[in-house]
Amino acid sequence: MDADTRHQLKTNELVQLLSRIDLSDRRLWYWIVGVGLVVVLYFGWKLRNWQARAALDLEWQSLRSLDTSAKHGDAPLEQLRRLISENSDPRVVAAARLRLGNALFERAGENTAESSSYLDEAVRELAAVAESADVPPAMPAAALFKLGKVYETRREFDQARQVYERLRDDSRFEGVPFRELAADRLELLDKLAARIELQPGLAPLPPPASKPASAPSASSPHAAPQPSLPTSAPASEYERREQPAATPSKPVEQQPTGQEARGSEAPPPASSPAEPSQP
Incomplete structure (x- = not known):
């Protein structure tokens, strides 16, 4: 049986099956x-x-x-608040709350006038993320670590310690990097809370004996100013030319002593023969 014959038989079977269907049923x-x-x-x-x-x-x-820097004003913060209120996905809401909490924490450091209100809102947003159950564990861990930083900024070290201990001891955050960072922050808080005891030092040295008042020296700031001698200005080239040249001085003749005088006296001249007189 060839292929065409088999195809024809299948077609006939389908037609027979459709003919048996009662469309009025x-x-x-x-x-x-x-x-x-x-x-x-x-x-x-x-x-x-x-x-x-x-x-x-x-x-x-x-x-x-979304850029949440302060140079864009409050528009990014309002956009994050709208996204939190209008979205129903828990992961998107948790991510938006984290961004909002970080932005508020940074704004609190830049604007001291509104730092208190910024930190209060940051605490609310981060605490809401920390209590979320339908999100990955990394999101609540990040929120808890940032929440501890906010408490440290507000000088609430006991609250920060509780948050870090919760992050360190909760088994849900096993393998999350923020767990090790929380342990480091707890060690730092322990060092800061350690009491520092000051040891007594040596006795102070006695004051130096008083010395009699001496005359103020020239270098003393209270010494009377000394008049300065006038200094001659260097002669100009014209003055040097006009001045006469200095004549060399004659050596002073030294008077001979007695013996030197006698020894130095020249002998009288020898008498010469008398010249013949002229007639």
Whole structure:
């Protein structure tokens, strides 16, 4: 039997089966309507999930790209508050609360006039994230660690210690890096709370003996100013030319002593023969 023959036989069987169906039977129509309704509900559910997922992706993208620095004013904070109030996804809400708490903590350090209100709101937002149960453990751990930092800024060290101990001892945060950071902060708080005892030092040295008052020296600031001698200005080239040249001084002749005088006296000249007189 070739393929064409088999295809023809299958077609004939389908035609015979359809011919046996009684379209006037209500039970058949019930089945058709029920199957159609299930198909419509299934595709409608898939479409709704796709739309919700697309909207969630847009919210995550806008949340990541949101700049909460002070140079943009309060607009980013208002956008985060609106996202928290209008969104129903617990992960998006927890992430928005974390961003808002961090932004408020940074604003408190920059603006001292409103630091108290900023820190109060940061405590509320971070505490809400710490109590969330339908979110990954990393989010409550991050909220608890930041909450401890806020308590330290407010000088509430007992509250900070409780938060860090909760983060360190809770088994839900096993393997989360914030757990080790909380242990480090607890060690630092223990060092800060340690009592420092000052040991007594040596006795102070006796004051130096008083010395008699001496005359103020020239270098003393209270000494009377001494008149300065006038200093001659260097002669100009013209003055040097106009001045006469200095004549060399004659050496002073030294008077001979007695013996030197006698020894130095020249002998009288020898007498010469008398010249013949002229007649």
